[in-house]
Amino acid sequence: MLALREGIVVNASLLNVEGLRKYFEVRRGFFGKREYIRAVDGVSLTLNKGEAISIVGESGCGKTTLGKTILRLYEPTDGRIIFASKNVTHLSWKELKWYRRETGLVQQDPFGALPSFMTVKRILEEPLIIHGVKDRRERDKRVYKALEQVKLTPVEDFIGKYPHMLSGGQQQRLVIARAIILEPKLIIADEPVSMLDASVRIEILKLLQKLQKDYELGIIYITHDLSTTRYFSEKICIMYAGHMVESAETRRILANPLHPYTRALLNVIPDPDPSNRFIIKNVPAGEPPNLLNPPTGCRFNPRCESMMKGICNVKEPPIIEVNRNHYVKCWLYGRT
Amino acid sequence: MSNIKQSLRTLFAYRSALGGLIIILILVGISAYTIFAIPYDEATKLWRAGELYWLNNPRNAMPSWVNLFSFKKMPETIILDTKKPQLGASKALIPVSDKITRIKIEFSFNYEYDDFPSELNLFFNSNFNVSAPQLTIHWVKPNGGSIVLKSFLLSKGEDRYYISNDDRLARELKSTISRKINETIGYDIPITILLFALEDSSILDPSTARVMKGNYKLWIDGIAFEANMNLDVKLVVYGKVYSWAGTDHLRRDLGIALLWGTPIALSFGVIASLSIALIQMFIGAVSAWFGGKIDTIIQRITEVFMVLPFIPILIMISTFYKFNIWILLVVIIVLSMFGGSVKNYRAIFLQIKEFPYIEASRAYGASNFRILTHYLIPKVLPTIIPSIVLSVADFVFLEAALAILGLGDPLAPTWGKIINDAHSNGALYKGLYYWVLEPSLMLAVTSLSFAMLGFALDKIFNPKLREM
Numbered sequence: 001m002l003a004l005r006e007g008i009v010v011n012a013s014l015l016n017v018e019g020l021r022k023y024f025e026v027r028r029g030f031f032g033k034r035e036y037i038r039a040v041d042g043v044s045l046t047l048n049k050g051e052a053i054s055i056v057g058e059s060g061c062g063k064t065t066l067g068k069t070i071l072r073l074y075e076p077t078d079g080r081i082i083f084a085s086k087n088v089t090h091l092s093w094k095e096l097k098w099y100r101r102e103t104g105l106v107q108q109d110p111f112g113a114l115p116s117f118m119t120v121k122r123i124l125e126e127p128l129i130i131h132g133v134k135d136r137r138e139r140d141k142r143v144y145k146a147l148e149q150v151k152l153t154p155v156e157d158f159i160g161k162y163p164h165m166l167s168g169g170q171q172q173r174l175v176i177a178r179a180i181i182l183e184p185k186l187i188i189a190d191e192p193v194s195m196l197d198a199s200v201r202i203e204i205l206k207l208l209q210k211l212q213k214d215y216e217l218g219i220i221y222i223t224h225d226l227s228t229t230r231y232f233s234e235k236i237c238i239m240y241a242g243h244m245v246e247s248a249e250t251r252r253i254l255a256n257p258l259h260p261y262t263r264a265l266l267n268v269i270p271d272p273d274p275s276n277r278f279i280i281k282n283v284p285a286g287e288p289p290n291l292l293n294p295p296t297g298c299r300f301n302p303r304c305e306s307m308m309k310g311i312c313n314v315k316e317p318p319i320i321e322v323n324r325n326h327y328v329k330c331w332l333y334g335r336t
Numbered sequence: 337m338s339n340i341k342q343s344l345r346t347l348f349a350y351r352s353a354l355g356g357l358i359i360i361l362i363l364v365g366i367s368a369y370t371i372f373a374i375p376y377d378e379a380t381k382l383w384r385a386g387e388l389y390w391l392n393n394p395r396n397a398m399p400s401w402v403n404l405f406s407f408k409k410m411p412e413t414i415i416l417d418t419k420k421p422q423l424g425a426s427k428a429l430i431p432v433s434d435k436i437t438r439i440k441i442e443f444s445f446n447y448e449y450d451d452f453p454s455e456l457n458l459f460f461n462s463n464f465n466v467s468a469p470q471l472t473i474h475w476v477k478p479n480g481g482s483i484v485l486k487s488f489l490l491s492k493g494e495d496r497y498y499i500s501n502d503d504r505l506a507r508e509l510k511s512t513i514s515r516k517i518n519e520t521i522g523y524d525i526p527i528t529i530l531l532f533a534l535e536d537s538s539i540l541d542p543s544t545a546r547v548m549k550g551n552y553k554l555w556i557d558g559i560a561f562e563a564n565m566n567l568d569v570k571l572v573v574y575g576k577v578y579s580w581a582g583t584d585h586l587r588r589d590l591g592i593a594l595l596w597g598t599p600i601a602l603s604f605g606v607i608a609s610l611s612i613a614l615i616q617m618f619i620g621a622v623s624a625w626f627g628g629k630i631d632t633i634i635q636r637i638t639e640v641f642m643v644l645p646f647i648p649i650l651i652m653i654s655t656f657y658k659f660n661i662w663i664l665l666v667v668i669i670v671l672s673m674f675g676g677s678v679k680n681y682r683a684i685f686l687q688i689k690e691f692p693y694i695e696a697s698r699a700y701g702a703s704n705f706r707i708l709t710h711y712l713i714p715k716v717l718p719t720i721i722p723s724i725v726l727s728v729a730d731f732v733f734l735e736a737a738l739a740i741l742g743l744g745d746p747l748a749p750t751w752g753k754i755i756n757d758a759h760s761n762g763a764l765y766k767g768l769y770y771w772v773l774e775p776s777l778m779l780a781v782t783s784l785s786f787a788m789l790g791f792a793l794d795k796i797f798n799p800k801l802r803e804m
Contacts, residue, residue, distance in 0.1 A: 068695075105695070105700075107696060108692070112691055112693060113692040115697075115711060116715070117715060126697070130702055131700075175696070179700075
């Protein structure tokens with residue numbers, strides 16, 4: 001899906017993902033039938049330079065797999081990943097090296113994401129060593145700079161410490177420092193704040209936002225928490241069961257959610273108004289579908305309030321551009 | 337630096353660790369001393385030199401320190417040599433005319449021990465042209481009694497007279513003494529007793545025979561039929577104790593083997609234990625990390641090696657090829673490389689492989705090899721240090737066990753080899769307990785020290801075992 005603006009193809013985009021699929025093979029027993037978990041099933045998205053987008057969905061919807069497949073930590077089953085006009089979909093490990101330098105990963109569990117036996121300095125040096133920064137002083141300089149960027153200051157206090165000596169927030173800052181030390185253009189932040197105390201969440205998000213503004217970073221922010229996205233990203237993509245069901249600018253989606261699933265998600269955001277505390281929220285019934293054997297037609301149809309029998313449970317809905325740059329994958333908005 | 341200090345303090349909270357470490361340091365000190373004092377080539381040469389080299393040593397002598405624990409003082413070896421000017425050995429070669437030289441050589445020594453010497457030998461080194469000198473050897477006891485031991489013609493160059501092996505002399509002396517005390521000596525009495533015992537009825541039984549203490553003399557007179565000749569004589573009165581370690585059946589100083597056994601055992605144990613652990617860990621990591629076909633192949637090989645009986649195969653190989661000890665080490669490493677621990681390590685690495693930090697390292701482009709060596713192995717390494725330390729003792733014992741079975745390095749002087757010699761020469765039947773005890777004690781102390789350190793390390797690295 002290329003960004004169309006006034007009929008002209010503007011190829012300012014940093015990342016184009018087209019029809020990306022990632023299936024995991026499972027085999028039950030030695031002679032068992034091969035089956036596939038369709039974790040990501042035909043997802044397309046576009047990210048412009050210096051843009052932040054959020055991918056939102058409940059657990060098991062494939063959003064983490066999508067992130068890792070974009071980073072080529074998983075081999076894509078189908079589709080294309082185009083980064084800075086280069087097709088990286090099937091590049092070999094060696095050819096990928098420049099891509100590794102251009103991308104960064106921030107994971108959910110900061111303590112697990114840091115090797116416990118390395119010092120802060122060593123952790124930050126590793127990517128530099130791997131990418132051939134041989135000069136020790138050059139490495140030191142960049143380590144200092146990265147630590148200052150994530151505000152782990154005074155740097156001297158942190159540089160010799162091991163990860164377990166840092167607090168959760170500091171650990172996550174260190175993870176971010178490691179992700180940006182190679183000066184990438186794209187960062188995938190996979191639930192970067194969900195394991196942190198509420199008090200430091202906003203700090204970390206603000207830090208990411210500042211880095212994004214300062215260095216024109218493209219950020220894909222993966223979360224299950226719609227409430228944090230509005231502070232952060234210009235665009236939101238909603239994922240459900242391996243499909244991208246809706247994508248639009250943040251304020252549009254929050255003001256005018258189109259897909260029944262998006263509406264349900266918005267509906268369950270906690271309301272800070274105490275007078276509403278006795279209102280029982282309307283949660284969509286049922287469980288997320290089994291991705292080994294997803295429902296036919298629209299994958300949300302068994303849980304959907306507006307399900308149209310004979311259409312929704314028969315044929316997969318197309319992606320429809322309802323408003324400008326507001327896409328939805330639902331039969332309610334047109335049929336072909 | 338402060339880190340090391342901190343770790344040592346934690347470690348020394350366990351007394352056993354301190355004790356074990358002290359013993360290990362002492363053993364390392366002994367090793368260092370040995371390597372510099374007796375180079376390995378020299379040690380193996382000495383060890384294989386054969387009996388001739390060691391002729392000055394008593395056979396099967398106990399270590400000297402047994403005298404500290406006994407009222408009965410065992411004799412030390414007395415060596416008197418006319419070549420080296422010393423008290424108690426004198427030599428006179430007097431040219432009588434231009435055709436005749438008179439020879440007069442005298443040895444005298446004090447014998448104050450409570451037991452008889454083990455042997456008595458004379459070594460001659462002569463230099464003459466035409467006719468052999470005629471020599472007569474006299475023996476004078478402290479009580480003044482004089483006996484002619486032998487009259488003979490000396491052969492040229494090196495010659496020896498094993499006094500204690502002279503059967504004719506033994507018969508003669510036996511009948512002389514029997515006549516003197518008017519009773520027949522009813523047993524096969526050794527010459528050493530006949531020459532050194534009090535000549536009374538106590539001599540009738542070997543257990544009551546007592547040493548006549550005092551000054552003994554052995555003198556040689558003779559005539560050589562030329563003017564320019566030379567003769568040197570060495571008298572060796574072999575004792576029953578020798579040095580701090582004693583000697584074996586080939587008169588070799590056990591000390592050499594005990595000393596050299598230390599660096600060999602330590603390096604053998606440490607190299608085997610460390611390299612096997614590291615190789616197994618690496619194979620386990622490769623198996624877990626790459627998965628798929630590589631994993632399958634490694635696991636099948638491991639299973640084959642697990643089924644093969646390690647010790648019987650090792651025994652078979654060492655029976656067919658008499659290995660150098662270092663080749664044996666390589667064989668042991670190769671045979672245990674795919675041991676069962678590979679499966680344990682694989683299981684651990686399969687778990688670590690999924691840790692987010694590994695994924696992060698892939699995201700910034702770490703290569704497979706770097707992930708193996710910098711991310712997977714360092715995570716596990718600290719936890720296996722106790723088992724590496726503990727298994728050092730296993731390999732020290734394995735080497736000793738093979739040597740005891742006669743399958744070790746035939747040349748290297750090792751503890752196991754001493755026990756093997758002791759066993760094949762019936763040391764324990766002959767009461768030569770020191771021969772077995774000394775190497776066994778070294779083995780026991782070595783494994784004890786590693787066990788003490790290893791168990792303490794285990795408690796530190798596995799907090800579940802930590803005492804409150």
